[in-house]
Amino acid sequence: MNIKKMESNVFEHPYTPFISVLLITVLVALLNMPIMATLWRYSFDDGTYSHAYLIPFIVLYLYFVLHENSELKFREDFSWLALLLLVFSAYSLFVTSTAQITLTYWLATLMLLCAAINFLFKPTIKLFFPALYFIFLIPLWGILTVPLQNLSVIAVNSLMGLTSIPVYVENQFVHIPSGVFEIAGGCSGLRYLLTSLAISSLYIFLHLRNIKNIAIFASIAILGALLTNWLRIAILIIIGHQTEMTDRLND
Structure with a gap:
């Protein structure tokens, strides 16, 4: 009985959605450390992207704003489409990273993050904005x-x-x-x-x-x-x- 009550308290904690979306973001980064290393080399060490150091903090703030506005809501029902998108994005990242196509595996990582968030939360346009804000530190703008x-x-x-x-x-x-x-x-x-x-x-x-x-x-x-x-x-x-x-x- 105590265990069930404890589990219920965890999921009903007011900051659970905020913490969950942060954990998803950190987990995607940790599972793709070689890709994060290339971002560090080509983005954070490039003067054109000197703003890159601020992006993670801005994303953190944007997630917090969504949470405070009650716009971070967990899915109530399981979605096969969301699962399919998550699997497809993971496969795309695997293919592009194996092929060592720098630009595409950066974008595939971003797609995987969005798909993971979409799998857990109710999808809205505002939900994906913080994750997509990482586009400003991806060195694709040189074109x-x-x-x-x-x-x-x-x-x-x-x-x-x-x-x-x-x-x-x-x-x-x-x-x-x-x-x-x-x-x-x-x-x-x-x-x-x-x-x-x-x-x-x-x-x-x-x-x-x-x-x-x-x-x-x-x-x-x-x-x-x-x-x-x-x-x-x-x-x-x-x-x-x-x-x-x-x-x-x-x-």
């Missing part, structure tokens, strides 16, 4: 570097056209009378974009509900990040022109 770099070249060329400085742009090189500037990959604005997306999506999750407001806010966040980077590059070029390249400008 945007070249497009953003090319976009920066076009934007900076237009901005410099508003000044009286003679400018000639060739590929990623900006020629001015005082010298040549290269808009390299580090000037693509990827770091600005990632940080802006991470912060804006967090704000949207916590405060916005209307689809129109979400679209407007997200668009402004993206444009603001890109514009900030373009202005930064243009200002550096102007300073270089005014000082006749006598000062060393670090990106």
Whole structure:
């Protein structure tokens, strides 16, 4: 009788859902330590993903918010579909990790985490957001570097056209009378974009509900990040022109 009462108290503890979702997250990480090691090497040690250290703490906070809003609810009935998704995601992780396809096994790990949470909890869009927030520390965003770099070249060329400085742009090189500037990959604005997306999506999750407001806010966040980077590059070029390249400008 005492054992049954103790078991009942455990499952009725108010923080059981919160603790359970954290245990699932930690368990998925521990069972895939080699993959976590690659994330550490390619994400946490990369300056572009300097925000990566904050992501686990933000995810922890988001789970807590869901718990406080009573949006972490266990499934009342067993779901064969949820089990099928869990098995499929585990198999996908096995295949991709065996094939040593870095990008795919990072995404497969994230899919496994979502499937495990879905298996235990009632699925809602908000339920998966904290787990999907880990996407901001997965180093897959590098594919945007070249497009953003090319976009920066076009934007900076237009901005410099508003000044009286003679400018000639060739590929990623900006020629001015005082010298040549290269808009390299580090000037693509990827770091600005990632940080802006991470912060804006967090704000949207916590405060916005209307689809129109979400679209407007997200668009402004993206444009603001890109514009900030373009202005930064243009200002550096102007300073270089005014000082006749006598000062060393670090990106």
